[in-house]
Amino acid sequence: MSRVAKMSSCCYNETKRQQHHARRSKVKEASPLNWELGPDVYLQKCESDAENAFKVRLSIRTALGDKAYAWDTNEEYLFKAMMAFSMRKVPNRETTEISHVLLCNVTRRVSFWFVVTDPTKNYTLPADEIQSAIRMNRNRINNAFSLNDQTLEFLKIPSTFAPPTDPSVPIWIIVFGVVFCIVIVAITLLVLSGIRQRRRKNKGPSEVDDTEDKSENTITIENGIPCDPLDTKGWHINDTFMTEDERLTPL
Amino acid sequence: MEKARPLWANPLQFVFACISYAVGLGNVWRFPYLCQMYGGGVASVVVSFFLSMYYNVINAWAFWYLFHSFQDPLPWSVCPLNANRTGFDAECEQASSTKYFWYRKTLNISPSIQDSGSLQWEPALCLLLAWLVVYLCILRGTESTGKVVYFTALLPYCVLIIYLIRGLTLHGATNGLLYMFTPKLEQLANPKAWINAATQIFFSLGLGFGSLIAFASYNEPSNNCQKHAIIVSLINSSTSIFASVVTFSIYGFKATFNYESCLNKVILLLTNSFDLEDGFLTASNLEQVKGYLASTYPGQYSKVFPLIKNCSLEAELDTAVQGTGLAFIVYTEAIKNMEVSQLWSVLYFFMLLMLGIGSMLGNTAAILTPLTDSKAISRHLPKEAISGLVCLINCAVGLVFTLEAGNYWFDIFNDYAATLSLLLIVLVETVAVCYVYGLRRFESDLQAMTGRTLSWYWKIMWAGVSPLLIISLLLFYLSDYILTGTLQYQAWDASQGQLVTKDYPAYALAVIGLLVASSTMCIPLVALGTFVLRRLRRGDPAPVA
Numbered sequence: 001m002s003r004v005a006k007m008s009s010c011c012y013n014e015t016k017r018q019q020h021h022a023r024r025s026k027v028k029e030a031s032p033l034n035w036e037l038g039p040d041v042y043l044q045k046c047e048s049d050a051e052n053a054f055k056v057r058l059s060i061r062t063a064l065g066d067k068a069y070a071w072d073t074n075e076e077y078l079f080k081a082m083m084a085f086s087m088r089k090v091p092n093r094e095t096t097e098i099s100h101v102l103l104c105n106v107t108r109r110v111s112f113w114f115v116v117t118d119p120t121k122n123y124t125l126p127a128d129e130i131q132s133a134i135r136m137n138r139n140r141i142n143n144a145f146s147l148n149d150q151t152l153e154f155l156k157i158p159s160t161f162a163p164p165t166d167p168s169v170p171i172w173i174i175v176f177g178v179v180f181c182i183v184i185v186a187i188t189l190l191v192l193s194g195i196r197q198r199r200r201k202n203k204g205p206s207e208v209d210d211t212e213d214k215s216e217n218t219i220t221i222e223n224g225i226p227c228d229p230l231d232t233k234g235w236h237i238n239d240t241f242m243t244e245d246e247r248l249t250p251l
Numbered sequence: 252m253e254k255a256r257p258l259w260a261n262p263l264q265f266v267f268a269c270i271s272y273a274v275g276l277g278n279v280w281r282f283p284y285l286c287q288m289y290g291g292g293v294a295s296v297v298v299s300f301f302l303s304m305y306y307n308v309i310n311a312w313a314f315w316y317l318f319h320s321f322q323d324p325l326p327w328s329v330c331p332l333n334a335n336r337t338g339f340d341a342e343c344e345q346a347s348s349t350k351y352f353w354y355r356k357t358l359n360i361s362p363s364i365q366d367s368g369s370l371q372w373e374p375a376l377c378l379l380l381a382w383l384v385v386y387l388c389i390l391r392g393t394e395s396t397g398k399v400v401y402f403t404a405l406l407p408y409c410v411l412i413i414y415l416i417r418g419l420t421l422h423g424a425t426n427g428l429l430y431m432f433t434p435k436l437e438q439l440a441n442p443k444a445w446i447n448a449a450t451q452i453f454f455s456l457g458l459g460f461g462s463l464i465a466f467a468s469y470n471e472p473s474n475n476c477q478k479h480a481i482i483v484s485l486i487n488s489s490t491s492i493f494a495s496v497v498t499f500s501i502y503g504f505k506a507t508f509n510y511e512s513c514l515n516k517v518i519l520l521l522t523n524s525f526d527l528e529d530g531f532l533t534a535s536n537l538e539q540v541k542g543y544l545a546s547t548y549p550g551q552y553s554k555v556f557p558l559i560k561n562c563s564l565e566a567e568l569d570t571a572v573q574g575t576g577l578a579f580i581v582y583t584e585a586i587k588n589m590e591v592s593q594l595w596s597v598l599y600f601f602m603l604l605m606l607g608i609g610s611m612l613g614n615t616a617a618i619l620t621p622l623t624d625s626k627a628i629s630r631h632l633p634k635e636a637i638s639g640l641v642c643l644i645n646c647a648v649g650l651v652f653t654l655e656a657g658n659y660w661f662d663i664f665n666d667y668a669a670t671l672s673l674l675l676i677v678l679v680e681t682v683a684v685c686y687v688y689g690l691r692r693f694e695s696d697l698q699a700m701t702g703r704t705l706s707w708y709w710k711i712m713w714a715g716v717s718p719l720l721i722i723s724l725l726l727f728y729l730s731d732y733i734l735t736g737t738l739q740y741q742a743w744d745a746s747q748g749q750l751v752t753k754d755y756p757a758y759a760l761a762v763i764g765l766l767v768a769s770s771t772m773c774i775p776l777v778a779l780g781t782f783v784l785r786r787l788r789r790g791d792p793a794p795v796a
Binding site: 057058059060061062068107108109110111158160161163164171172173175176179180183184186187190191194198 | 314315317318319321322331332336337338376377380383384386387390391395522523526527528529530633635
């Protein structure tokens with residue numbers, strides 16, 4: 001229990017340290033662009049649940065296991081670059097720079113919030129534009145980090161599912177058709193051969209006593225004369241079983 | 252007047268026919284012609300008729316799944332997308348993808364038995380194909396059936412062995428096997444467990460269906476039936492155990508897989524809610540961390556707490572499903588998680604088909620043998636036509652089970668068409684052979700036919716133990732029916748994605764009563780009929796040739 005407590009307090013400290021570091025780096029970034037306004041304005045723009053801010057969550061260890069990379073400032077730079085790249089593909093936003101993308105509240109999870117600011121007008125770009133830009137380039141963004149839609153999550157942006165590829169004829173009907181045809185052919189063959197056998201038997205001399213048994217598949221033919229397949233052991237007790245007179249106890 | 256009765260080509264064919272029939276359903280050893288004297292035959296035929304009506308629907312479903320196994324990915328492994336493609340289909344989200352495929356895509360089941368719905372053409376086509384295959388196998392009588400049963404008896408064993416090897420090497424299989432072999436002592440003390448076990452053996456060997464009578468009647472009279480009886484029973488029981496080992500290892504795999512994904516979901520939920528480091532929470536420290544989080548962040552934890560599911564391996568293993576659910580839901584769920592799942596799926600459903608067709612051959616033989624033996628019918632129609640007619644009638648009636656409410660009617664037939672009536676039929680048969688015909692005469696017949704004397708074990712069993720057991724089973728069933736009051740069934744609720752219990756409507760209860768009555772009443776009715784006829788004949792002075 002104590003080990004867990006130590007770890008989480010360490011996380012907490014780490015988070016605090018990262019936030020402080022992030023704040024300070026933002027201050028440095030903000031100054032060349034709009035130094036007369038000061039850093040605080042920019043910090044207000046990037047906050048948890050700020051207007052037009054998106055939360056991003058990465059699960060690097062889940063996705064890559066042993067090959068997981070650590071999330072550091074270089075990875076953050078790449079992320080900002082990918083966001084700027086996505087925005088540059090939107091018409092009227094081709095002048096978006098990496099320094100316009102602000103990250104904050106980076107946690108150990110790894111999760112953070114980001115906004116994209118407009119340098120000239122000093123406000124954050126509307127969420128719809130950012131959302132559509134990201135959706136269009138989602139694949140490129142995922143591939144840059146070797147992640148997928150489930151491990152690199154933009155929390156308010158739903159992922160688009162690939163449309164299902166339906167073949168024109170469902171596969172099961174094809175298999176069904178094949179099996180069906182084989183069975184029908186086999187049945188027809190058997191029935192026809194049975195009819196042919198019966199016709200051949202009817203043409204030959206019919207010395208068979210039992211007229212009701214039409215199944216001739218076990219009648220052996222020797223010298224053109226069909227033989228009764230006697231129950232060959234030659235015992236006679238069988239007859240007593242056939243008689244109907246013998247009943248044991250009258251009811 | 253000797254009849255040219257077809258014979259099995261060699262004794263092995265007969266044994267395989269029995270095994271093929273018993274592995275699935277079964278029968279008890281009887282001597283041909285005897286029981287038909289007392290109306291037991293008619294009752295058997297009626298029960299076999301009911302059975303063949305609904306049993307082939309299982310084969311139709313097996314065909315359906317088999318044909319769908321040739322796709323990548325397997326259709327029951329992924330949920331289909333909903334209408335505007337933003338997520339998965341709602342019903343599929345609630346239930347699992349395998350249940351959705353079974354209840355929605357295969358059965359297209361309606362919410363209750365009253366809503367009959369329309370005929371589903373896809374299962375209807377598969378049913379037609381199943382009946383055509385059965386017709387193909389019985390077309391020529393024992394000549395063709397004899398060859399087919401080699402296949403239908405041996406192939407399932409091959410597939411079971413392959414599955415045994417695959418199943419034992421799956422992750423989590425040992426959990427299932429441990430579960431199977433650890434006896435739950437409180438369950439063993441429950442008499443219902445023993446009664447269910449007895450019933451299972453009873454129906455597994457297929458008493459009273461008349462099928463083994465039918466098969467055996469094609470034997471030579473000097474056939475060593477004692478040896479075959481022992482062989483078939485032993486093989487049937489050991490197959491059951493063998494199949495259970497396979498089933499439970501697959502079970503263990505599925506339960507372990509579900510347990511681990513449940514755990515992963517909880518871990519993800521906690522990691523996201525508290526922004527913990529990715530990969531920090533594992534299955535081993537989950538409880539510790541949960542306790543810590545509950546104490547450190549009580550407010551946030553109480554918000555998350557209702558969403559946390561309690562994952563338990565025991566609970567997963569306890570979700571026992573039986574019957575069609577086991578075959579089509581549990582196994583497909585396990586198969587979809589294996590590698591090369593298409594291959595395993597094809598193998599499995601092929602085996603299921605072989606088992607089902609083997610049993611169907613037995614059933615139809617039970618119906619056809621009396622029909623072809625009776626002089627009245629076989630005089631007018633050739634054997635192929637009789638078989639074709641029987642298959643056609645059964646297929647037409649079986650279309651009822653392809654309606655949207657068809658599965659509910661299937662369950663009715665499955666639960667009530669066979670159980671009570673079979674017990675009664677077998678009881679009557681045993682009593683008839685031992686007491687009415689006479690055990691001594693039976694013994695001397697056997698000695699004359701096979702040349703072997705009957706050991707005392709058989710005599711005690713047939714005359715004493717078996718009738719007692721069957722009577723006690725009968726009493727138990729009757730008391731169970733009476734005590735439970737109105738009968739209920741499980742209906743699929745699409746909005747919740749699970750089964751709910753509902754009461755049977757009046758007409759369904761009437762059908763159940765009719766099913767049970769029609770097969771059980773045959774025996775006393777035919778007995779009464781023969782008695783009356785003989786009395787009339789004796790009283791009639793005119794000579795009867």
